[in-house]
Amino acid sequence: MINAVGRDIPEEIIKATGMQPFAGAYARHNMTYKKDAPVVRAVIDPKEDKMLPSIKDALVKCGIKDGMTLSFHHHFREGDYVVNMVMEEVHKMGIKDITICASSLGKAHNPLLPMIEDGTITNIQSSGVRGKIGEAISTGKLKGLAIMRSHGGRVRAIESGDVHIDIAFIGAPTCDKYGNMRANGGKSDCGVLSYAYVDAQYADKVVAVTDTLVPYPNLPCSISQVNVDYVVEVDEIGNPAKIATGAAKPTTDVRKIMMADYCTQFVINTPYFKNGFSYQTGVGGASIASTISLGKIMKERGIKMGLGLGGIAGPMCKLLEEGLIEKLVDTQDFDLTAIESVAHNPNHFEITGSEYANPMNKGAYVNQLDFVILASLEVDVNFNCNVVVGSDGMITGAQGGHPDTAAGAKCTIVIAPLLQGRIPAICDECTAITTPGETVDVVITDYGIAINPRRQDLIECMKGTKLPICTIEELRDLAYSIVGKPDPVKFGDRVVGVIESRDGTIIDVVRQIKDYEWDD
Amino acid sequence: MNPNLNRLRRSMMFLNAQKPSLIKDPYIYKPDSIMLDLEDAVAENQKDAARYSLYHALKEIDYRGVERVVRINGLETAHWKEDVRVCVAGRCDSIRISKTESAADVLAVEAEMRKAEEEFGVEHGSILIMAALESTKGVLAAREICEASPLLFGIALSGGDYTKDLQTSISGTGVEFAWARGYMVNAARCAGKQVFDTVFTNLDDMEGFRKETEMIKTMGFDGKSIVNPRQIAVCHEVFTPTEKEIIKAEKIVKEVDEKKAMGIGVFTVDGKMIDIAFYPGAKRTIELAKAAGVYEGDL
Amino acid sequence: MEVKITAMAGTLESSDCQVTVEPGTGLDLSIESSVINQYGKAIKKTVLETLERLEVKDAKVTLVDKGALDCTLKARVEGAVFRASGYTEDDICAGKKLPWGGAIQ
Numbered sequence: 001m002i003n004a005v006g007r008d009i010p011e012e013i014i015k016a017t018g019m020q021p022f023a024g025a026y027a028r029h030n031m032t033y034k035k036d037a038p039v040v041r042a043v044i045d046p047k048e049d050k051m052l053p054s055i056k057d058a059l060v061k062c063g064i065k066d067g068m069t070l071s072f073h074h075h076f077r078e079g080d081y082v083v084n085m086v087m088e089e090v091h092k093m094g095i096k097d098i099t100i101c102a103s104s105l106g107k108a109h110n111p112l113l114p115m116i117e118d119g120t121i122t123n124i125q126s127s128g129v130r131g132k133i134g135e136a137i138s139t140g141k142l143k144g145l146a147i148m149r150s151h152g153g154r155v156r157a158i159e160s161g162d163v164h165i166d167i168a169f170i171g172a173p174t175c176d177k178y179g180n181m182r183a184n185g186g187k188s189d190c191g192v193l194s195y196a197y198v199d200a201q202y203a204d205k206v207v208a209v210t211d212t213l214v215p216y217p218n219l220p221c222s223i224s225q226v227n228v229d230y231v232v233e234v235d236e237i238g239n240p241a242k243i244a245t246g247a248a249k250p251t252t253d254v255r256k257i258m259m260a261d262y263c264t265q266f267v268i269n270t271p272y273f274k275n276g277f278s279y280q281t282g283v284g285g286a287s288i289a290s291t292i293s294l295g296k297i298m299k300e301r302g303i304k305m306g307l308g309l310g311g312i313a314g315p316m317c318k319l320l321e322e323g324l325i326e327k328l329v330d331t332q333d334f335d336l337t338a339i340e341s342v343a344h345n346p347n348h349f350e351i352t353g354s355e356y357a358n359p360m361n362k363g364a365y366v367n368q369l370d371f372v373i374l375a376s377l378e379v380d381v382n383f384n385c386n387v388v389v390g391s392d393g394m395i396t397g398a399q400g401g402h403p404d405t406a407a408g409a410k411c412t413i414v415i416a417p418l419l420q421g422r423i424p425a426i427c428d429e430c431t432a433i434t435t436p437g438e439t440v441d442v443v444i445t446d447y448g449i450a451i452n453p454r455r456q457d458l459i460e461c462m463k464g465t466k467l468p469i470c471t472i473e474e475l476r477d478l479a480y481s482i483v484g485k486p487d488p489v490k491f492g493d494r495v496v497g498v499i500e501s502r503d504g505t506i507i508d509v510v511r512q513i514k515d516y517e518w519d520d
Numbered sequence: 521m522n523p524n525l526n527r528l529r530r531s532m533m534f535l536n537a538q539k540p541s542l543i544k545d546p547y548i549y550k551p552d553s554i555m556l557d558l559e560d561a562v563a564e565n566q567k568d569a570a571r572y573s574l575y576h577a578l579k580e581i582d583y584r585g586v587e588r589v590v591r592i593n594g595l596e597t598a599h600w601k602e603d604v605r606v607c608v609a610g611r612c613d614s615i616r617i618s619k620t621e622s623a624a625d626v627l628a629v630e631a632e633m634r635k636a637e638e639e640f641g642v643e644h645g646s647i648l649i650m651a652a653l654e655s656t657k658g659v660l661a662a663r664e665i666c667e668a669s670p671l672l673f674g675i676a677l678s679g680g681d682y683t684k685d686l687q688t689s690i691s692g693t694g695v696e697f698a699w700a701r702g703y704m705v706n707a708a709r710c711a712g713k714q715v716f717d718t719v720f721t722n723l724d725d726m727e728g729f730r731k732e733t734e735m736i737k738t739m740g741f742d743g744k745s746i747v748n749p750r751q752i753a754v755c756h757e758v759f760t761p762t763e764k765e766i767i768k769a770e771k772i773v774k775e776v777d778e779k780k781a782m783g784i785g786v787f788t789v790d791g792k793m794i795d796i797a798f799y800p801g802a803k804r805t806i807e808l809a810k811a812a813g814v815y816e817g818d819l
Numbered sequence: 820m821e822v823k824i825t826a827m828a829g830t831l832e833s834s835d836c837q838v839t840v841e842p843g844t845g846l847d848l849s850i851e852s853s854v855i856n857q858y859g860k861a862i863k864k865t866v867l868e869t870l871e872r873l874e875v876k877d878a879k880v881t882l883v884d885k886g887a888l889d890c891t892l893k894a895r896v897e898g899a900v901f902r903a904s905g906y907t908e909d910d911i912c913a914g915k916k917l918p919w920g921g922a923i924q
Contacts, residue, residue, distance in 0.1 A: 252723075254549055254750050254752075255548060258548070391856075391857060392855075392856050419545075421834055421853065422858060422887070422888065423857065447548070482544075482888070483888060484858065484861050486857030487856065487858070487860060488857075489856040489857065490856070516859055539835075540832070540834040540887055540891040541832065541835070544834060544888055568898065568902065568908045569829070569894070569895075572828075572893070572897045572898045572901075573890075573894040575894070575919060575923060576890035579890070580888075581888075581890060599908070599912060602911050602916070602917065606919055610919070
């Protein structure tokens with residue numbers, strides 16, 4: 001069945017998953033539904049000790065068995081030890097057929113590969129995957145179906161009961177003996193625990209895993225004792241060097257700086273750039289550079305940002321300190337400056353994943369965004385974006401908040417260099433679609449800027465500026481004239497993954513990769 | 521006359537001709553010229569490989585109006601004659617002679633170009649020459665070099681080798697280059713040629729780069745050699761005329777053009793008589809302003 | 820041209836490709852590329868056309884591509900073939916002229 005972004009969703013996948021094909025970014029507005037609820041255990045007896053000596057004990061206490069769904073958060077990014085630690089115990093116990101429901105997985109989780117191969121793990125639900133797990137999924141090693149969800153989409157899936165978590169393991173930089181978790185003050189600080197909040201609320205069993213046990217009560221906490229069954233203290237929950245990097249040096253890559261300048265010029269020439277505007281950006285070189293150049297112009301013109309949202313890095317914190325941002329609202333921290341800031345700056349707030357991006361609550365923060373600055377692996381001529389599947393067909397990225405912020409923001413800007421080696425970023429058709437083009441307004445490349453024709457207002461705004469505005473077809477033609485028109489990747493027949501739209505419909509599927517075959 | 525003779529050359533960016541990632545789209549950075557290097561940047565055992573790479577780049581990459589200068593190996597090496605052949609066969613815009621020390625050097629290259637032009641059916645005069653002066657001998661011969669050939673559009677100082685020859689080193693103050701710079705500007709202007717300054721290699725010192733560029737602009741240089749795209753915007757900024765300069769230049773050009781059309785030989789701007797000698801400078805100011813995208817008038 | 824010795828040109832850097840040419844019987848071409856899915860056919864076509872222009876009929880040609888454009892693919896194949904056929908830089912400096920615009924285009 002052809003969905004609203006023109007992708008063919010096989011009937012058998014619709015049947016097997018019970019999901020509907022994507023019908024448009026706002027098609028489920030006003031939909032009513034009943035929320036799921038966990039089966040929880042009452043802790044009435046004050047003598048109960050929630051502390052357990054090991055992960056294994058926690059698994060046993062939680063009644064681990066074949067076919068269960070375990071959940072994890074990704075606030076420790078590539079420095080995470082918790083997923084591997086828990087899954088190694090599960091593996092040793094000979095448990096099979098586990099579904100991993102993680103807010104994201106990365107290269108840090110390459111050690112899960114043998115567990116995918118031997119059937120310990122048969123389903124993966126994540127924002128995305130990189131490294132060996134991505135390869136395992138793309139090459140058909142995972143028995144079940146991988147489901148890729150945006151950050152907001154994951155919260156929706158859990159709250160609506162599309163996925164029910166049996167046991168949530170929540171890595172906590174600090175925790176007390178009764179389960180109050182904070183993301184600061186420990187050895188492996190990650191700043192916030194935004195994405196783990198929904199797990200704590202909706203999982204049947206919740207286990208806190210910490211390497212820094214602190215005196216009771218650990219306040220103010222991100223996750224409260226009332227949702228926590230057990231606490232396990234381990235040596236290390238993560239590698240601090242990989243959880244948060246030091247302040248990144250601003251890029252010296254002129255191409256990125258050029259795209260950043262285009263981006264800033266675009267932003268300031270829209271009507272949304274006025275006192276109190278709201279803004280979200282990423283951590284790529286161009287994003288950081290555009291934050292810096294935007295800050296300069298804000299200072300010159302005396303314009304303040306009312307809300308800075310999302311994943312936060314040093315440059316945004318600096319603007320907060322300089323009084324150029326009123327409030328930073330944070331769901332993830334990318335460097336030590338951000339972690340420091342959320343812990344100490346009273347105008348830097350932690351929010352939950354639902355508050356951030358869940359499309360099915362009564363209004364997420366993303367809906368209040370004026371601007372979001374995003375990146376993309378590919379953008380097609382209809383402005384659809386792909387941030388999950390590499391141009392070679394391999395799953396190698398994550399949705400993150402991409403579709404959520406794009407759908408929410410008044411002005412969604414995607415920055416992508418026109419060519420990555422020989423691969424054109426602007427193409428006839430994306431290898432996969434993660435973010436519908438109806439939510440993407442502008443694509444900025446090193447060769448020119450294309451505005452979505454749906455946004456005649458923005459096209460009008462840019463008249464009279466010196467920005468190199470062109471059509472997206474012109475960008476594609478330019479790319480093809482340099483590198484040649486790419487052949488579409490030839491996939492196998494088996495569907496190995498579903499790219500879920502944030503509202504729970506299927507925006508695309510990912511098929512098994514196939515060895516390249518010469519025609520002759 | 522080849523229209524490239526007097527084209528704008530504020531920035532000339534050096535690129536190793538044999539590095540695919542460098543030569544594929546340097547026009548993105550909008551330098552006025554790129555210099556595809558067959559000489560120092562290319563290892564001795566890759567001289568042949570660099571030529572194949574250069575040839576296809578010249579033939580197949582659309583550099584979008586950026587001047588394609590090729591630096592050939594020195595005349596003291598055995599490589600340069602084949603370098604000239606590939607430059608002509610590939611129809612580059614200009615050939616940069618390294619380590620030029622005399623008018624004879626220029627003529628030797630021109631003679632080799634003529635042979636290649638006949639071989640490949642390329643019109644003589646369509647490919648220009650520039651000369652890099654890299655020694656005291658070369659600098660002292662600046663005048664005869666400038667006057668050696670009508671195909672030669674300009675000379676460039678190559679500072680590294682020159683300071684070695686002087687038995688000094690690059691100090692950062694510019695004092696070691698003071699004489700060469702002054703002399704070369706005079707020699708070039710005297711012969712009606714362009715003149716380009718040496719590279720500034722400390723990429724982290726953008727303030728130093730800006731100051732040096734401001735200085736050489738004031739001295740009369742047309743442009744500067746660039747080693748990294750980071751330097752291009754600053755260089756162009758320095759060479760961008762101020763609003764006041766543009767307004768004045770515009771008045772001069774308009775006044776002279778109008779009066780000349782009427783057959784009048786006396787020109788006045790803002791009530792003051794001006795000399796016709798201001799005209800070329802004013803034209804150049806307008807051109808610089810156009811290149812920088814700051815001129816919105818009708819000239 | 821006759822491939823007399825084994826020769827190589829190019830690097831494994833991004834946007835480059837490394838070509839090895841060895842003496843052989845018939846044309847034995849092997850291609851490995853980071854962009855094989857999208858450009859496998861195009862690469863093969865370019866390489867075969869280049870070898871044909873150079874009149875290479877007997878050789879083992881191995882190409883490891885890192886996303887090189889056509890101009891680079893050609894340059895590297897030519898580089899390896901000429902080196903393998905007695906056009907070293909020494910030969911060229913001694914006056915052996917390369918067929919620019921002829922076999923090289």
